[in-house]
Amino acid sequence: KANRTFHPENTVVTVGTQTIGGNQLAIIAGPCSVESREQIITIAQEVKSAGAGFLRGGAFKPRSSPYSFQGMQQEGLELLKQARAATGLPIVTEIMSVKQLEEHHEDIDVIQIGARNMQNFDLLKTAGQLNKPILLKRGLSATIEELLMSAEYILAGGNENVILCERGIRTFETYTRNTLDLSAVLAIKKLSHLPVIVDPSHAAGLWWMVEALSKAAVAVGADGVIIEVHQDPSNAKCDGQQSIKPERFARLMQSLREIARIE
Ligand code: PEP
Numbered sequence: 001k002a003n004r005t006f007h008p009e010n011t012v013v014t015v016g017t018q019t020i021g022g023n024q025l026a027i028i029a030g031p032c033s034v035e036s037r038e039q040i041i042t043i044a045q046e047v048k049s050a051g052a053g054f055l056r057g058g059a060f061k062p063r064s065s066p067y068s069f070q071g072m073q074q075e076g077l078e079l080l081k082q083a084r085a086a087t088g089l090p091i092v093t094e095i096m097s098v099k100q101l102e103e104h105h106e107d108i109d110v111i112q113i114g115a116r117n118m119q120n121f122d123l124l125k126t127a128g129q130l131n132k133p134i135l136l137k138r139g140l141s142a143t144i145e146e147l148l149m150s151a152e153y154i155l156a157g158g159n160e161n162v163i164l165c166e167r168g169i170r171t172f173e174t175y176t177r178n179t180l181d182l183s184a185v186l187a188i189k190k191l192s193h194l195p196v197i198v199d200p201s202h203a204a205g206l207w208w209m210v211e212a213l214s215k216a217a218v219a220v221g222a223d224g225v226i227i228e229v230h231q232d233p234s235n236a237k238c239d240g241q242q243s244i245k246p247e248r249f250a251r252l253m254q255s256l257r258e259i260a261r262i263e
């Protein structure tokens with residue numbers, strides 16, 4: 001079902017007034033994690049005025065260490081809903097388990113399945129039963145074929161609203177957090193009709209690469225980008241080193257507009 005041979009026309013996922021995979025460039029921006037009401041509302045307003053179409057923010061965080069900040073959980077989700085009410089931006093947030101999905105899917109506009117859960121087949125099957133857009137991130141060391149097969153699990157259940165995300169893969173290189181595989185965007189576009197976006201923040205792990213990599217992503221034909229933005233990156237509870245400030249994000253939006261000729 002993900003294969004372009006049997007479905008030549010591009011899939012366009014609609015979320016309110018926004019589309020992903022059509023002519024519009026989808027811009028998803030916000031902090032790695034929701035940290036407080038003030039933090040998420042301020043960032044939501046800033047990214048909205050810069051031109052973002054979606055607000056991202058983690059409430060349930062998959063952290064490598066059990067001692068790291070795990071996200072504000074349900075309270076974080078409530079704050080995201082308040083930020084949505086304040087700005088009108090649809091919310092993109094990760095869920096990590098079938099239980100969380102069942103409990104919270106109605107509150108979320110785009111449900112993110114993170115890299116670490118790309119092959120959580122129970123989660124994929126449950127997501128396939130919903131009628132909500134699913135943002136499926138490429139696994140840490142997943143091939144393009146494996147990513148497409150994971151998408152297939154969601155599509156096979158009847159949910160056609162799948163968006164794929166290239167977020168960097170593990171290689172021998174350690175300078176960057178991951179290695180951004182922009183050729184994956186081209187390969188996926190050839191193999192599949194599903195929209196593909198790029199996450200330069202988690203790919204590079206370095207804030208100063210985010211702008212150039214975002215431009216590169218749009219130049220190769222990505223349908224959008226998902227970018228971590230924080231008003232005070234050095235004090236962020238998660239991923240501050242890869243987060244850009246709202247002012248820089250606004251400039252980046254300007255450059256993306258020039259490349260993609262969005263309004
Ligand atoms: C995230 O988007 O905050 C995240 C944890 O991403 P990934 O699953 O790609 O590591």
Ligand code: MN
Nearest residue numbers: 032228238239
């Ligand atoms: Mn993050």
